[in-house]
Amino acid sequence: MLDLKFVRENPDVIRENIRNRHVSGDVDAVISLYDQRSAAIQAVESLRNERNRNAQAMKGSLPQEERTRLIEEGKSLKEQIAAAEATLTSVEQELQRRAEELPNLTHPDTPSGAQESDNRELEQVGSVPVFSFTPRDHVAIAEELDLVDFENAGRVSGTKFYYLRNEAVYLELALIRFAMDILQNHGFTPMITPDIARTEVLQGIGFNPRGPESNIYNIEDEGTSLVGTAEITLGGYYQNQTIPAEELPIRMGGLSHCFRREAGSAGQFSRGLYRVHQFTKVEMFVVCLPEQSEQIHRELLEIEKEIFSSLEIPFRVLDICSGDLGGPAFRKYDLEAWMPGRGTAGEWGEITSTSNCTDFQSRRLNIRYSGTGADGKKERGYAHLLNGTAVAVSRAIIAILENFQQADGSVLIPPALQGYTGFERIPAKRDAGKAKTG
Secondary structure, three states, X not given: OOOHHHHHHXXXXXXXXXXXXXXXXXXXXXXXXXXXXHHHHHHHHHHHHHHHHHHHHOOOOOOHHHHHHHHHHHHHHHHHHHHHHHHHHHHHHHHHHHHOOOOOOOOOOOOOOOOHHHOXXXXXXXXXXXXXXXXXXXXXXXXXXXXXXXXXXXXXXXXXXXXXXXXXXXXXXXXXXXXXXXXXXXXXXXXXXXXXXXXXXXHHHOOOOOOOOOOOOEEOXXXXXXXXXXXXXXXXXXXXXXXXXXXXXXXXXXXXXXXXXXXXXXXXXHOOOOOOOEEEEEEEEEEEOHHHHHHHHHHHHHHHHHHHHHOOOOEEEEEOOHHHOOOOOOEEEEEEEEEOOOOOOOEEEEEEEEEEOOOHHHHHHOOEEEEEOOOOOEEXXXXXXXXXXXXXXXXXXXXXXXXXXXXXXXXXXXXXXHHHHOOOEEOOXXXXXXXXXX
């Protein structure tokens, strides 16, 4: 959520930001409610002061008539305070609702636009592979090598679920450990997070857990949901806490399952493992001081690049345009891997993203810092929060299967992973056609 005082004082800046992001939000309503809240707070405080004066006047010896008058006045003030507090609560709730519709501010260097074509390509890393044969997509490879079972998963759990089998199991575990080791080398605390979070935590991070447009699975009558990313539970870890400034930045690397409804996702690029309802992800999350966040955002991007460069997967880096930013993001970078099996000649497909959310989430979650500045004065404010995908395992598997496929039907394992998998190649299966029931 934005600083409402800043919104009140800079309405034109907020309106322009909303236009650039191609979203909706009623700035005038927020300002009106902000002023109503200020007036309601003053009304409540004034009535409480009157009640205090009334209580003081009741002390000591008083004529019965005067005491009776003060008692009646006290009763009336109690009723007025209750009504004023109810008005304040109602205004605050509506202000919160309206304010949450406003997106974060946007980094001045973010490209303007609303289409994928408006994203700015910053660089390409690695060489797109050239095959002596027609490359297949990951679905055909996985099914032939008995690595993924979509059919039985659909029967057991529904569409967009899958079983990993055989070498794919070790490939997933290898990718998790590989990513975690890199994060630990960069000072991240490794964590395995809950797969469930309370509604207020999801809302604080910026996810909408209700309504037809929600991408979240709700747990009925529990006030909780399955998480779509460990960003939610890592962000909630410091909810309602004030962190000493000298302890920042705090870097966390969280492993979780991720559950997403992916409602409306269809098309050839969504098939197989690319858009699924459940997958495993290692997430980076950082809590830091405001002056640290831009540099740390670049560091998160460099870690993502390190991971996929080490895996020898060709990728490109995109600076995401204003209209494609999520509401909490001040700036966002994506990595897209080359996926030879997409389309007729290969396409880029998203594998990671990293966002600087500044103090947008911390205001909702009430995550603050406190310390002493260089001038010796006490400093206190909202921390900045950042997130980034270290590895979304299902998409990393796609990139490995498609980029490392061989003419004989086998798939090589990237050298950096071989010590984790314990094998160098997934061999062509002589029994690939047998039933996948055992």
